Amino acid sequence: MRSGARNHGPFGRKILIFEAGANRRGVVKTAIADLADFAGLDPFFRIIERGLDGLAGPGHFFDLLAEDITVEYVVTVPGYPRQVQGRAAVAELYRPYSTMIILDRCFDLAVHHDATKGVVVLEYASEGHVVGTGRRYANRYISVLTLRDGEVTHWRDYLDPVAVFDALGWPSR
DSSP: OOTTEEEEOGGGOEEEEOOOOBOTTSOBOOOOOOGGGGGGGHHHHHHHHHHTBTTBOSSSHHHHEEEEEEEEESSOOTTSOSEEESHHHHHHHHGGGGGTEEEEEEEEEEEEEETTTTEEEEEEEEEEEETTTOOEEEEEEEEEEEEETTEEEEEEEEEOHHHHHHHHTOSOO
16 A cells, blocks of 8 residues: 555544655655654644645655655754754654644644745644643744655744743743
């Protein structure tokens, strides 16, 4: 079955099956193991997939990323890297996210696409809660993505770090 192929699971629910597979250029991607680890990010994955529908993919969020992607976190929080190289490294950076924050929804998607330059700008918002305290989390984002052959090769991300600090209670007041 090809990567991201739809299948029906128990009780008629649709499930996605992800395997190592070739991208549009025939480059085989390594599988991202244990996708259940990323459950708290599902709303983020879905809004990015929706924003890139017809421009990249198809497939799960990780299928949209080039194997050699560069992700830059232009506005970030202390302890978070400024730059990550590679699809597997992005997955490992995001893997523990659900132990701190669970996103309940992502919304207000705006898509700006420059087909001549292969650039997509996604604007969106999220709401969720902090694991352990239940404190609410809300943020707005701008993601500037460069596409090549139906994959995201470069990602510049912007968010409001104060929203992260407020949700996590840092610094303590």
